[in-house]
Amino acid sequence: MKVILQEDVKNVGKVGQLINVASGFARNYLFPKKLAMLATEKKVNEWNHLQRVAEAKKKKAIGQRQELVNQLKSVTLKFEMESASDSEKIFGSITNMDISDRLEAEGFQVDKRDIHLEEPIRVLGQHKALIKLGEGLEAEVTIAVDKKA
Known part of the structure; x- marks a missing residue:
């Protein structure tokens, strides 16, 4: 049967x-x-x-995710954070949630679980965040952390 x-x-x-x-x-x-x-x-x-x-x-x-990956490759997110005057360390940290919120403000819809950081960002400078959208689609976004004026 x-x-x-x-x-x-x-x-x-x-x-x-x-x-x-x-x-x-x-x-x-x-x-x-x-x-x-x-x-x-x-x-x-x-x-x-x-x-x-x-x-x-x-x-x-x-196809839509591939298009999103192509757009994300050229994105640099800028964060201005408070830090001690003599140190590169920032007060607090930048996490997946912060990056997701900033991407949403830029017009990209990315879930915080798709953003992969080795560890939360706690120092000034340039950092990379990997965004994995499944099916082998990945984009690397540059995170620029500057001192708040």
Whole structure:
């Protein structure tokens, strides 16, 4: 009996797979637990259409993220922070959240969890922050920390 899995089933298959299983297994286990549906021609065509739509959305999202990466590569974020007069250390630190807020003010929508710093920035000067947007897309943003006048 051919069925389309609606959830991952251990040792059977993953969501969306069209598989052939024993009739008893389908009737007694998969159908009552709503883990699968009977693979009629209409449902197979419907499922294929949904797969194509999902793939198109994914490609569009990747394209948008690639465009964002290209724009972010040329961005330099400037922060003016208070520091002791004889020291390069700043009062407080610059974190992922601060960088995310500054990027949002510049017109870029980047989640703070996508920004990777080795550690929070605590000294004046030029620093780099890596922004990972998934699918291998990464951009490096320059962070310029200057002394507040």
